[in-house]
Amino acid sequence: MAEDSVRTTCPYCGVGCGVVVSRTRDGFAIGGDPDHPANRGRLCSKGINLLHTLDDGTRLTEPMVDGRAIGWAGAIAATADRLRHVIDEHGPEAVAFYASGQLLTEDYYVANKLLKGFIGSPHIDTNSRLCMASTVAGHKRAFGADAVPGCYEDLEIADLVILVGSNLAWCHPVLFQRLKAARAERGTKVVVIDPRRTATCEIADLHLPLKPGSDVALFNGLLAQLAETGALDHPFLSNVAGLKAALETAQADVPVAQACGLESDEVATFFDWFTRTPRTVTVFSQGVNQSSQGTDKVNAILNVHLATGRVGKPGATPFSVTGQPNAMGGREVGGLANQLAAHMNPDDPADVDRLRRFWKAPALRGGQGLKAVDLFRAVEDGRIKALWIMATNPAVSLPDSDRVRAALAKCPLVIVSDVVADTDTLRLAHIRLPATAWGEKDGTVTNSERRISRQRPFRPAPGLARPDWWIISEVGRALGWEKAFSYTGPAAIFREHARLSAFENDGARAFHIGGAVRAKYDTLEPFQWPCRKVGQSTARLYGDGRFTTVDGRGAMITVSWQAPRDLPSLRWPVIANTGRYRDQWHTMTRTGLAPRLSGHRSEPLAEVSPRDAAAWNLRDGGLTRVTSPHGDALLRVRVTEDQPPGQVFLPIHWSDSGAARAVVSRLVTGHVDPVSGQPESKYTPVRLEPWVPAWQGLLLARSAMDVSGAVYWVRHHAEGCEVYDLAGDVGLDFAFNGCERIDYSDARRGITRTAWLRDGRLEAALFVGPDRPQVARGWLDKQFATEILRDADRAALLAGQAPSGATDGSRQVCACFGVSLHAIEEAVADGRARTVDDIGRLLRAGTGCGSCVSDIKEVLSQSKPNQAA
Numbered sequence: 001m002a003e004d005s006v007r008t009t010c011p012y013c014g015v016g017c018g019v020v021v022s023r024t025r026d027g028f029a030i031g032g033d034p035d036h037p038a039n040r041g042r043l044c045s046k047g048i049n050l051l052h053t054l055d056d057g058t059r060l061t062e063p064m065v066d067g068r069a070i071g072w073a074g075a076i077a078a079t080a081d082r083l084r085h086v087i088d089e090h091g092p093e094a095v096a097f098y099a100s101g102q103l104l105t106e107d108y109y110v111a112n113k114l115l116k117g118f119i120g121s122p123h124i125d126t127n128s129r130l131c132m133a134s135t136v137a138g139h140k141r142a143f144g145a146d147a148v149p150g151c152y153e154d155l156e157i158a159d160l161v162i163l164v165g166s167n168l169a170w171c172h173p174v175l176f177q178r179l180k181a182a183r184a185e186r187g188t189k190v191v192v193i194d195p196r197r198t199a200t201c202e203i204a205d206l207h208l209p210l211k212p213g214s215d216v217a218l219f220n221g222l223l224a225q226l227a228e229t230g231a232l233d234h235p236f237l238s239n240v241a242g243l244k245a246a247l248e249t250a251q252a253d254v255p256v257a258q259a260c261g262l263e264s265d266e267v268a269t270f271f272d273w274f275t276r277t278p279r280t281v282t283v284f285s286q287g288v289n290q291s292s293q294g295t296d297k298v299n300a301i302l303n304v305h306l307a308t309g310r311v312g313k314p315g316a317t318p319f320s321v322t323g324q325p326n327a328m329g330g331r332e333v334g335g336l337a338n339q340l341a342a343h344m345n346p347d348d349p350a351d352v353d354r355l356r357r358f359w360k361a362p363a364l365r366g367g368q369g370l371k372a373v374d375l376f377r378a379v380e381d382g383r384i385k386a387l388w389i390m391a392t393n394p395a396v397s398l399p400d401s402d403r404v405r406a407a408l409a410k411c412p413l414v415i416v417s418d419v420v421a422d423t424d425t426l427r428l429a430h431i432r433l434p435a436t437a438w439g440e441k442d443g444t445v446t447n448s449e450r451r452i453s454r455q456r457p458f459r460p461a462p463g464l465a466r467p468d469w470w471i472i473s474e475v476g477r478a479l480g481w482e483k484a485f486s487y488t489g490p491a492a493i494f495r496e497h498a499r500l501s502a503f504e505n506d507g508a509r510a511f512h513i514g515g516a517v518r519a520k521y522d523t524l525e526p527f528q529w530p531c532r533k534v535g536q537s538t539a540r541l542y543g544d545g546r547f548t549t550v551d552g553r554g555a556m557i558t559v560s561w562q563a564p565r566d567l568p569s570l571r572w573p574v575i576a577n578t579g580r581y582r583d584q585w586h587t588m589t590r591t592g593l594a595p596r597l598s599g600h601r602s603e604p605l606a607e608v609s610p611r612d613a614a615a616w617n618l619r620d621g622g623l624t625r626v627t628s629p630h631g632d633a634l635l636r637v638r639v640t641e642d643q644p645p646g647q648v649f650l651p652i653h654w655s656d657s658g659a660a661r662a663v664v665s666r667l668v669t670g671h672v673d674p675v676s677g678q679p680e681s682k683y684t685p686v687r688l689e690p691w692v693p694a695w696q697g698l699l700l701a702r703s704a705m706d707v708s709g710a711v712y713w714v715r716h717h718a719e720g721c722e723v724y725d726l727a728g729d730v731g732l733d734f735a736f737n738g739c740e741r742i743d744y745s746d747a748r749r750g751i752t753r754t755a756w757l758r759d760g761r762l763e764a765a766l767f768v769g770p771d772r773p774q775v776a777r778g779w780l781d782k783q784f785a786t787e788i789l790r791d792a793d794r795a796a797l798l799a800g801q802a803p804s805g806a807t808d809g810s811r812q813v814c815a816c817f818g819v820s821l822h823a824i825e826e827a828v829a830d831g832r833a834r835t836v837d838d839i840g841r842l843l844r845a846g847t848g849c850g851s852c853v854s855d856i857k858e859v860l861s862q863s864k865p866n867q868a869a
């Protein structure tokens with residue numbers, strides 16, 4: 001590694017890939033860290049494009065109080081004074097924090113300590129409530145602790161991998177690549193259990209498109225079958241409680257075919273594979289967690305693994321893949337309202353006393369705080385008077401989000417720490433605090449396999465941005481707790497956190513990193529907890545049948561299938577499922593800045609089956625209004641066989657900052673799982689109607705434009721311009737002073753095309769017609785980089801098409817290397833490429849993260865070599 005390289009960790013998904021950033025003559029270069037055990041040098045499209053998200057121009061760079069920029073001294077004083085005022089007037093429990101799995105462990109630790117330990121309020125919860133809470137609860141019920149028993153290698157050495165409610169290809173791409181490579185080598189069987197056919201099905205030997213919400217019935221059916229065929233592991237079960245009751249209930253549960261709507265031979269194949277394959281790994285994610293029966297779904301999965309002794313053994317384990325880069329770290333520091341720090345329990349007086357003594361925090365009280373959805377209800381009804389939101393965008397990501405926005409709007413004190421200047425949540429804040437972002441931050445994160453890695457800085461923070469731990473500690477000191485928050489840096493916080501994990505811990509708490517207390521923080525190598533002794537790293541847990549319960553026994557939990565709370569009806573006939581796109585991260589505050597990451601899906605799509613399109617009068621490429629009892633959204637329609645009838649898939653990424661009306665959480669029900677409090681984000685009955693605007697348009701402009709006159713708009717960043725897809729009922733007019741304007745209009749087809757040039761250089765272009773303009777988008781946005789447009793290009797501009805023989809205007813397929821559809825088609829047409837490997841060799845497409853391989857296959861199957869070739 002070059003001397004001026006920095007080893008850090010990707011700030012997106014829970015795979016937790018190691019990244020190397022090195023200085024080049026004109027900036028930085030990025031690559032996967034070949035020595036990091038999570039990825040061994042690989043990165044996905046989001047990781048590869050990280051440097052393109054470091055745009056200081058979009059950052060929040062100054063603390064703001066009531067809309068005024070104010071230095072840190074003023075901002076810290078105002079924050080502390082106002083919090084003190086609320087505490088004095090209404091008591092500590094009127095204060096709440098809402099944190100995030102995107103904070104570093106050190107930030108999170110300090111936030112939790114300040115609120116629970118010193119302010120004395122239990123009400124800190126985090127966006128992990130929307131993400132991992134059901135798994136946390138399921139783990140605790142079965143194992144006695146929130147601990148993932150396996151590791152990534154298990155996916156590579158298993159003979160059968162079952163992916164339940166996980167679109168691994170898009171959401172954990174590097175882990176998907178590892179699985180795919182192992183499968184190619186050793187013929188691993190892969191089963192995907194997901195109502196839709198996703199990109200992950202590319203490697204599936206069997207896809208079970210079960211009815212949404214029916215997973216418990218499926219796994220109960222499997223448990224019954226395991227017993228019937230004598231596949232139970234009785235020696236292992238001798239140390240597991242609950243088999244009899246769980247099995248009886250499973251045997252009496254609704255028949256699989258009825259609850260899941262699957263073909264009986266598919267189910268039989270799945271059961272047979274599971275029964276016969278000792279080395280089975282079941283990976284699960286949000287199709288399991290985000291359900292009103294999420295915790296039971298988790299335990300239904302854990303039950304079949306406990307019953308067969310396939311827990312924490314090489315290639316045989318249940319495996320929850322975490323979403324956020326530090327969802328796990330947050331769970332370790334007790335960031336959830338029903339946890340205390342270091343895996344201690346707020347309902348256990350001994351634990352509360354232990355933590356109180358360790359922190360010297362007399363204000364620490366026992367008992368659980370409010371969970372996310374309830375927390376915002378308490379803001380709504382005035383019980384919570386001050387809310388500090390850190391590293392999350394709840395106005396977009398919480399269910400029933402109009403209600404969340406209304407609650408925030410009337411909350412007397414809203415403090416938001418973020419890295420960018422504009423988010424839907426920041427718009428509702430009284431105090432805005434600028435935090436340092438990835439590339440500037442310094443600390444640790446824990447990935448899905450319990451591996452703790454360092455994030456390290458390689459660039460200066462812009463303006464007055466400061467680390468989250470610093471901001472929180474300064475407020476703690478200003479509130480009078482000078483000593484408890486006198487940290488000199490993240491290393492000191494990490495050491496305290498590590499000491500706490502070992503404090504009076506004889507093994508009763510699984511989380512133990514005492515062995516890292518004296519490790520050199522700067523050069524800390526990735527390791528997996530528990531780490532009791534220096535240098536220890538633990539790949540697997542519980543394989544010996546000893547669990548983290550008082551008596552060491554694991555537990556099978558009795559679960560039975562329950563229908564989701566709100567079923568489809570005449571009024572709300574279609575089930576809305578919400579989730580992720582390959583190249584965007586949540587509310588797009590960072591991935592939205594990288595032009596290449598918009599190439600894959602530049603607009604939010606409502607994906608429906610051909611049958612539903614016909615039933616609801618929707619046209620592929622047309623627009624639809626999706627309405628639920630809670631809200632509505634306006635989206636473009638995509639008709640696809642991948643989507644089962646009766647269901648629509650909606651992406652979670654767009655906010656009011658990037659689209660007119662595409663916050664899909666506005667639609668989502670606020671129902672939660674009764675055990676975990678996790679919202680049912682994957683199941684809301686809705687209605688779909690066509691929306692036929694008077695016109696549709698495409699605007700490309702050198703700088704941001706006010707397009708609020710359009711009923712529908714979606715913005716994305718391209719290389720030299722902002723791009724807006726538009727639609728409306730009344731025409732829009734744009735003026736660009738001092739520009740030459742050239743027009744083309746075809747009255748018969750209702751098409752107009754306009755370009756504005758400033759001194760021969762393209763300033764803006766607008767295409768309007770009755771339908772979505774069919775223009776060469778990829779070519780058009782490149783014209784903004786051209787100094788003086790040639791005559792041929794001017795003509796082509798008004799035609800909306802690339803001049804013949806010129807550069808290409810098609811959509812981008814590979815986001816890692818920026819390879820367009822046209823380039824791939826051309827390689828096929830001229831006979832140079834026939835296979836995915838040919839394309840990789842010629843164009844590099846598909847060789848980065850590999851997530852576009854399924855797209856490339858589709859192009860290959862649809863394109864033919866030219867006659868001549």
Ligand SMILES: Nc1nc2c(c(=O)[nH]1)N[C@H]1C(S)=C(S)[C@@H](COP(=O)(O)OP(=O)(O)OC[C@H]3O[C@@H](n4cnc5c(=O)[nH]c(N)nc54)[C@H](O)[C@@H]3O)O[C@H]1N2
Pocket residue numbers: 013014131164165166167168170171172193194195196198211212213214215285286287288322323324577578579580581582583584585586682
């Ligand atoms: N590209 C990208 N990657 C990400 C993220 C991102 O924003 N973008 N976010 C990260 C985060 S925080 C998370 S939590 C993870 C989430 O990762 P995933 O959980 O893999 O992603 P989702 O798209 O939310 O949902 C997964 C699948 O659940 C299916 N599903 C819906 N209902 C059911 C059901 O009842 N049963 C079953 N079996 N399946 C169902 C959906 O159809 C969907 O395909 O991704 C992480 N990685």
Ligand SMILES: Nc1nc2c(c(=O)[nH]1)N[C@H]1C(S)=C(S)[C@@H](COP(=O)(O)OP(=O)(O)OC[C@H]3O[C@@H](n4cnc5c(=O)[nH]c(N)nc54)[C@H](O)[C@@H]3O)O[C@H]1N2
Pocket residue numbers: 100102103127128130131132286290323324390391392393394396397398399417418419420423435436437438441468578579580585586587588589590652664665668681682
């Ligand atoms: N309908 C529906 N809703 C969902 C989901 C779903 O599948 N469907 N998924 C849920 C899940 S699993 C998750 S994890 C959530 C995610 O939802 P959010 O957490 O709300 O989404 P993000 O866009 O990741 O928000 C992170 C915010 O923190 C800022 N930020 C980034 N880094 C830092 C930092 O270092 N410090 C500070 N202070 N700020 C920072 C970013 O700019 C951004 O504004 O969404 C949940 N909501």
Ligand code: SF4
Pocket residue numbers: 010011012013014015016017039042043044045046047048171172173174175
């Ligand atoms: S898989 Fe992609 S997003 Fe996830 S950590 Fe690795 S590079 Fe980052």
Ligand SMILES: [Mo]
Pocket residue numbers: 130131132323324
């Ligand atoms: Mo998540």
